Amino acid sequence: TVVLFGTLSMFVYPLVYATGWLGLTEHQMAIYTGGTLHEVAHVAGAGGAMGDAIASTATITKMIRVILLAPYLLILTSVLHRGGRGGATVQRKVSIPWFAIWFLIMICVNTLIGYLAEQQGMSDLYSQICGGIRWADDFGLCMAMAALGSDASFARFKQAGGKPFLLAGALYLWLTIGGYCLIRLIG
Numbered sequence: 001t002v003v004l005f006g007t008l009s010m011f012v013y014p015l016v017y018a019t020g021w022l023g024l025t026e027h028q029m030a031i032y033t034g035g036t037l038h039e040v041a042h043v044a045g046a047g048g049a050m051g052d053a054i055a056s057t058a059t060i061t062k063m064i065r066v067i068l069l070a071p072y073l074l075i076l077t078s079v080l081h082r083g084g085r086g087g088a089t090v091q092r093k094v095s096i097p098w099f100a101i102w103f104l105i106m107i108c109v110n111t112l113i114g115y116l117a118e119q120q121g122m123s124d125l126y127s128q129i130c131g132g133i134r135w136a137d138d139f140g141l142c143m144a145m146a147a148l149g150s151d152a153s154f155a156r157f158k159q160a161g162g163k164p165f166l167l168a169g170a171l172y173l174w175l176t177i178g179g180y181c182l183i184r185l186i187g
Contacts (some may be wrong), residue, residue, distance in 0.1 A: 001168030004157075006042035010174075013037075028183050033062025036179035041145045067107070070100030071116035089102040 016022055017029050024032060029050065032055065037043045043062040047055035074097065117126035157165070 001164055002038050003158075005168060006037055006039050009037055010042050010045040017054075019136040022180065024183060025053055026051070027057060030057030031061050032151060032179055034058035035065065035183075036175050037062070039068075041141050044141060045145070049148070064128045066100065066103060072096055072150045073097040073100060102170050 013029075013033055022029070022032075030047065030053070033046050033050070033054065034043050035045060040059070040062055042173065044056050047058035077097075105166070114126060117123055
């Protein structure tokens with residue numbers, strides 16, 4: 001259902017932005033896109049269809065959401081793993097969200113390498129290497145989207161039944177309408 005509604009959004013968001021129906025500025029639409037779509041691939045697809053400026057800000061917004069997963073998951077697992085029977089508190093092992101930790105580490109590594117390249121007058125080389133990495137990243141993202149699409153079938157949707165779609169649809173509406181209200185509130 002995440003793939004289905006995200007793919008739908010990849011087409012709906014650019015259409016709604018192009019018509020001006022939501023009345024959002026370019027910057028607001030970018031934050032709205034990055035803040036309301038679940039998968040990075042969907043953010044990149046929808047943002048890219050609306051322009052480079054929207055795509056980059058939407059992706060940064062989505063990456064901030066990913067970064068915030070690390071502290072949220074640490075707090076959540078810590079809270080959920082405490083407690084016991086009869087009011088006694090039992091400490092259990094906290095699961096560490098390694099994907100989020102490694103994401104933060106790679107941000108720091110990239111920042112450090114960029115700084116060192118600038119200090120050594122190698123900014124052009126660093127930019128070329130980053131361009132190659134971005135190309136590989138875009139290729140991998142396209143392959144991931146193709147894999148997600150090839151795994152989806154009507155038989156699987158039918159097998160899941162209607163309740164997951166009703167829940168996903170309600171959550172999708174909550175997220176898109178709530179996100180829009182927040183963007184309008186923030187300005």
